[in-house]
Amino acid sequence: MPEPKPTIESVFQAVDRAGLAPRGAFRLGPDERVGALANVQTIALIGIVGRRGWEAFAASPEARDGGGDPLDRFSRRVIDGLAEELGVIALYPFGGAPHWPFQRWAQRAEPVHPSPLGLMIHPRYGLWHSWRGALAFAEALALPEVVALPSPCDSCREKPCLAACPVGAFTGAGYDVPACAAHLGGPAGGDCMGGGCLARRACPVGSGHVPESEQAAFAMRAFLRARQAPA
Ligand code: B12
Ligand code: SF4
Ligand code: SF4
Incomplete structure (x- = not known):
């Protein structure tokens, strides 16, 4: 029997259990489904907001092993693990050019907006949030609508x-x-x-x-x- 299709809620719960912050999800358009994304319909973003995500990293072996790029290595271990569990692809904001357009993607998954500093601003977390990776699903998952909120920079x-x-x-x-x-x-x-x-x-x-x-x-x-x- 085929595996049941995951729900976005169960994906976010798995991200939460792993100690990272779910950062919304969006669907790729047909013109974006090329190259490594050819079989991808839905992307769920994962990150750090405030201290959420940071504490899991701080308690990780990577934070203490003295090796280079500990946060990136931690992110890869945890998010690759989630991807394997769910049978999907993991994508990362780091790792060299060409970069996946996480900031552009994020604007479709959460009410974030470009700030004058170049960083995205979130109405609640301000400039204190970032992305650590994404899970790319072949399925078109049902997604909650992104609540549209104006950019705090406008006012x-x-x-x-x-x-x-x-x-x-x-x-x-x-x-x-x-x-x-x-x-x-x-x-x-x-x-x-x-x-x-x-x-x-x-x-x-x-x-x-x-x-x-x-x-x-x-x-x-x-x-x-x-x-x-x-x-
Ligand atoms: C290269 C890079 C840098 C470079 C150059 C950044 C620059 N401003 O030119 C350097 C090394 C200097 C840098 C510095 C920092 N960076 Co940086 N950086 C990146 C990286 C790896 C790639 C950016 C890129 O070229 N993307 C490729 C393009 C195609 O993707 P894109 O989404 O379309 O990105 C561009 C658009 O969003 C565009 N843009 C902005 N608004 C809009 C609006 C529209 C409509 C459109 C179409 C495009 C657009 O600006 C982006 C270019 O930076 C991203 C991670 C990633 N993969 O995106 C992090 C990233 C942008 N950096 C990040 C951070 C936090 C920083 C730092 C604060 C360092 C730090 N301590 O972590 C500093 C300061 C940044 C600053 N004030 O601008 C975060 C931003 C989080 C956020 N809240 O937005 C990211 C997303 C990394 C992450 N893991 O979350 N960074
Ligand atoms: S860290 Fe920020 S405030 Fe400090 S020099 Fe760099 S851009 Fe300016
Ligand atoms: S809200 Fe104001 S201070 Fe904060 S990033 Fe936007 S313009 Fe800058």
């Missing part, structure tokens, strides 16, 4: 995020990555390195989900290490 008149970076890395024309990395690696970069990006922290949305210093510092160290690695 944010002062836009404090744009003024908070000490080196003006957010110019309105993009993100000046070399300026940011030079600041982080220099003597004045301690505040961003220890507590997280000041521009991100200046956003009033989701302020209850600002990561504790250990989580923020981990992300900043990983970012700086990647910027300093030889090309």
